[in-house]
Each structure stands twice: as structure tokens, then as C-alpha cells.
Amino acid sequence: EVQLVESGGGLVKPGGSLRLSCAASGFRFSGYGMNWVRQAPGKGLEWVSSISSSSTYIYYVDSVKGRFTISRDNANNSLYLQMNSLRAEDTALYYCARDIGPFSGWGMDVWGLGTTVTVSS
Amino acid sequence: SYILTQPPSMSVAPGQTAWIACGGNNIGSKSVHWYQQRPGHAPVLVLYDDSDRPSGIPERFSGSNSGNTATLTITRVEAGDEADYYCQVWDSVTDHSVIFGGGTKLTVL
Numbered sequence: 310e311v312q313l314v315e316s317g318g319g320l321v322k323p324g325g326s327l328r329l330s331c332a333a334s335g336f337r338f339s340g341y342g343m344n345w346v347r348q349a350p351g352k353g354l355e356w357v358s359s360i361s362s363s364s365t366y367i368y369y370v371d372s373v374k375g376r377f378t379i380s381r382d383n384a385n386n387s388l389y390l391q392m393n394s395l396r397a398e399d400t401a402l403y404y405c406a407r408d409i410g411p412f413s414g415w416g417m418d419v420w421g422l423g424t425t426v427t428v429s430s
Numbered sequence: 431s432y433i434l435t436q437p438p439s440m441s442v443a444p445g446q447t448a449w450i451a452c453g454g455n456n457i458g459s460k461s462v463h464w465y466q467q468r469p470g471h472a473p474v475l476v477l478y479d480d481s482d483r484p485s486g487i488p489e490r491f492s493g494s495n496s497g498n499t500a501t502l503t504i505t506r507v508e509a510g511d512e513a514d515y516y517c518q519v520w521d522s523v524t525d526h527s528v529i530f531g532g533g534t535k536l537t538v539l
Contacts, residue, residue, distance in 0.1 A: 354530045
């Protein structure tokens with residue numbers, strides 16, 4: 310079964326850090342681009358970051374540039390999001406999502422259930 | 431940056447047809463993808479590349495894209511279609527970023 314399972318969310322104070330992980334199974338992870346997409350409570354979807362299959366191409370939404378770092382470990386079928394200098398506005402449910410192909414822009418056809426990040430003092 | 435505009439909400443009776451619009455500057459030149467998100471669930475891809483259906487998505491879901499508007503069409507609407515629907519494109523011209531529309535909440539009367 311094709312599956313993505315996120316972990317690493319939690320409650321953190323403003324200015325703090327968290328590292329999200331996404332464990333992939335049931336498909337050849339190294340052949341697909343991957344994304345982090347977040348959804349603040351009661352709000353719409355917001356793309357956060359993308360990474361191509363071989364990590365050649367990495368992109369971020371402007372609001373997280375310089376604070377978040379996406380990475381992947383194809384040997385261990387894992388995707389990561391290192392989040393530093395967290396702000397209240399980063400509070401959201403964070404989804405890991407697979408691109409249809411090796412690069413961004415082709416649609417995201419597999420999604421995890423998400424992990425919740427709450428930034429509050 | 432590129433902006434996608436969707437109506438916040440719409441309602442339709444069971445058995446009728448729903449047309450959900452997604453507006454963007456010259457969106458017809460881009461590939462548009464559509465997602466369904468039922469309350470409390472993760473998004474599900476229902477169309478990609480304007481009108482292609484992933485495996486398992488009913489033929490009742492179709493799409494078109496031309497000019498400044500892309501449209502998701504749901505025929506013979508069912509109660510289970512009640513959800514938020516999001517359009518999405520890849521902006522490779524300005525920011526190299528994924529852009530989501532604000533979402534349309536479809537209510538089945």
C-alpha cells in the first residue's frame with residue numbers, strides 16, 4: 310500500500326525549532342518529487358516547500374525562506390522539514406505529499422494524514 | 431506572485447451539476463490540478479493536467495481550462511461530494527512555486 314506518515318509535530322515556543330519527518334512506503338520513493346503543504350486551522354491549503362526526486366531542485370514559499378529547510382534521504386525513504394525561528398503564523402497541520410512525477414508541478418497524488426505544529430508561548 | 435481565485439462557496443442539489451471555477455491570469459497556459467478535501471480528511475487529487483483523472487476517481491469529475499478560467503465539473507452530484515475543492519498550478523514564471531486557490535466549499539442541499 311502506498312503510504313506517507315508524518316511525525317515530529319508538537320507545541321513549541323516562538324523562536325523555537327522542530328524537525329518534521331515523513332516516512333514513505335509502498336512505492337519507489339527515489340523516483341518522485343515531494344512536498345510539504347500546510348493548513349492553518351479553518352484555512353485553506355498553503356504550499357510550503359518542494360524537493361525534486363534527486364534533491365536537485367528545492368523551492369520554498371517566501372514566508373519560510375531562510376527559516377525552513379527541506380531535505381530527503383532516498384536510502385531510507387524519508388522526507389524532512391527542519392523548521393527554525395518558528396512564528397505563531399506557522400501554526401498548522403503539515404502534510405507530506407508526493408508529486409505525480411520526479412519534479413514539482415505535476416500534481417500531488419498521495420498525501421499523508423498530517424502532523425500538527427502549534428507555535429505558542 | 432501568481433494568484434488563483436475561487437468562489438468561497440456554492441451549493442447544488444443532489445443529481446445536479448456543479449461547476450467550480452478557478453480564475454488566474456492566462457491560466458489556460460498552465461496545467462491545473464484539483465483536490466477534494468472532505469471535513470477532517472487529507473486532500474485527494476481528483477484531476478490533474480486540467481482534465482485527467484487519477485485511478486479511482488469517478489467519471490462524474492471532469493475539467494476544462496481555457497483563457498483565464500479553469501473549471502471543475504461534477505455531474506450527478508452526490509451527498510458524498512460535499513467538500514472543499516482547491517485548484518492548484520505550478521508557477522514557473524515568477525517564483526517557481528506551487529500555488530493553491532483559496533478553495534470552494536461545495537454544499538449539497
